[in-house]
Amino acid sequence: MPAIVLRRVDFGDYDLILTLFTLNKGKISAIAKSAKKSAKRFGGILELFSVIQIVCSPTKDKELMLLQEASLINSFSGIRGDLKKTAYAGYFSEMIIVWSEVGSEQDNIYHLLYYILEQVDKSQIPEEILSIIFQMRFVAIAGISPDLSVCMICRTGIDSIKEDRVTFDFSKGRIICPKCAYASANRLFLSKGTIKRLGWIESGDLSKALKIRFTSLAVKESLDFVESYTTYHLGKELQSLKFLKQIRKKDA
Ligand SMILES: [Zn+2]
16 A cells, blocks of 8 residues: 655664554554665665555554555655755644544545655745645645635625734634634634635645635745644644744744
8 A cells, every 4th residue: 555654753772663654544653674774675764755666464562563565656756855845744744633533544644745755856936835825725625724704793795894904813723803802812814815725725726726826925824824823723832833834933
């Protein structure tokens, strides 16, 4: 079955333990015996973010599979040679590791991750925009999409709200127009242009989402929004997101 390498950890002197996101069984852990000792054993293909075809067998430990064979489907080598791309791919991987249950099939998320990693590897679309798309689609698949269509209090539609900036309340997962706005600790301001773009990403093909044009304000607001939104729902900030923010600071 096809699998994407989400994490690899050394185990003793010879072995590797991999966290794999598979097409049919979702997230699994597998031990690759002698993968460190001999490059020949798996041909050096067990790299982060690589897509591989695997054959596994069960071990005595229910949580751990034994990797028998692996062959390369796509190495996405453009990601690993680039710090920023690696940081983004690491963030997507950690979201899946933290969010998904072991062994449960999640084909939609597999296809989403594959598609976005392919785009990160290709370098045609900025990583920031790919990250916005990944996170918006991820929360949609997880069934926790934000409601960005109407003011939660007066029910005015986003297109009919006159002011350009509205409040998003994280604890409610919904927007509030300026007339109804109240003080809240868990909130963020978003311009209407940003909200529309986020709405477009949610519906339709991924290839359509890639064509949406983002102003620099919309990129900044959208990134702030999706990262705060996923962090709010996870209940903690992921290590990979902290790392990503450090890299951004250095770039700025
Ligand atoms: Zn209102």
